[in-house]
Amino acid sequence: MISLYEANILNQIREWKRILDLPLPSALYTIDPTKRRTVFVGIGTSYWGARFSEFLWREYVNPDCISIQSYDFVRSRYLISVNDIFVVFSHRGTKTFSIQSLDLAKKSGATTVLITGLGSSDNLTTTAATTTTPDIRIETCAQENCGAFTISLTSALVRMIQWIGLSNKKIVERFKQTSDNIELPMKIEGSLSRKFPGNLVIVGDLIREVVAHEVALKISETCYIPVRSFGLEQFLHGPRVTLDKQSSMVAFTSIMEPRKDGLIKYAETVGAEVIEINENTFNGVSKEFTWLAQLLYGQQLALELSKSLGTNPDTVRADQSPYKEARNLLTL
Structure with missing residues (x-):
């Protein structure tokens, strides 16, 4: 089921x-x-x-x-x-x-x-x-x-x-x-971001920055782990120094975006795990909607991480104490 x-x-x-x-x-x-x-x-x-x-x-x-x-x-x-x-x-x-x-x-x-x-x-x-x-x-x-x-x-x-x-x-x-x-479910590489799920950084540029933030939200909600998300340029101006050999970085990019080359090289140089998701990941997707395919990919990534961690992706911890009691104290 x-x-x-x-x-x-x-x-x-x-x-x-x-x-x-x-x-x-x-x-x-x-x-x-x-x-x-x-x-x-x-x-x-x-x-x-x-x-x-x-x-x-x-x-x-x-x-x-x-x-x-x-x-x-x-x-x-x-x-x-x-x-x-x-x-x-x-x-x-x-x-x-x-x-x-x-x-x-x-x-x-x-x-x-x-x-x-x-x-x-x-x-x-x-x-x-x-x-x-x-x-x-x-x-x-x-x-x-x-x-x-x-x-x-x-x-x-x-x-x-x-x-x-x-x-x-x-x-x-x-x-x-x-x-x-687009074919669902999307195929996720076997070890993708399971190396260091507790130190996961997601980066995107332009509209793909929105993808990064939404995917980070999905991983947080389904896997209950802290995830950091940034715009590409924002990440380069400071937060980049938090990457190390115990980090996984998912980069939603475009092959047409030159700034992503510096990001990838930096992350690889400091020893972080780097997963780049760009147009080459998808077949038959028009250039106008690569970002949408990346969003679906991120949804699937959250699911695969949830399965590997054994979390319930449906409830946002509403079935767990003390999270259920804490949620009842909030007005959203």
Whole structure:
């Protein structure tokens, strides 16, 4: 019997194809995002969905966009206007700061969009006494049955790719080509990162930095081990000195990125285990979506590490004491 986490990984491509057959909300066709700023907001895995979307939006729709942690948006000062499109990622529609962000943006007159799972509430609770609703609601997949989110993230990204397709027709076809050529489960090298799982560093450049952070989150949630993640340039400016012969470094890179050569040479020189995942790892994946293949690879890596360590990848320790009791003390 496989874990829920593994089943969700394996079901992703089938779910993507189902989603692509569904229409987008008609209200999206009345918005011209090429002439308006777009703000992407989320927290946890949903924040990485926002970051991925920012990169894609800048590349294919409009460079006037930004991604913000919903906690930061609520607790700091950001200027939102009636000319903005404000997109909140929240799979369950229950995260406190994400829903408060949506409410604040709506009160500022922005066009609010919620990207959420099937069955999440229509009336979103912002406080004990008030609720809010988005101007536009985009639904993705069924509610994820596992604490470590995978299929909900990629389903949200498929919806974003559909939306981008309204401005860039070719991107959806390139995505379909990619999904037709990805095979799950992905094959992970036998000893990959099992040498030093307790001293694991994950590095990525540009959109692959987001891959690095999300994969580190998945490994933390499924394996219960500390994982450090960095942008490539951030890592080179200081944290590089923490690598040694007892370190494993996974680098999500591109063969077109010259800065990665210095990273690899440095890590190898100090004796760290180095695993580079780039375009050459995948066959038939279009260049626009190598990052997505790398994300799936990282999900699978987390699963393989979980199996080797004997952890339960489904529960995020909600079945263990004192973690269950500690979780009940939190409001998320």
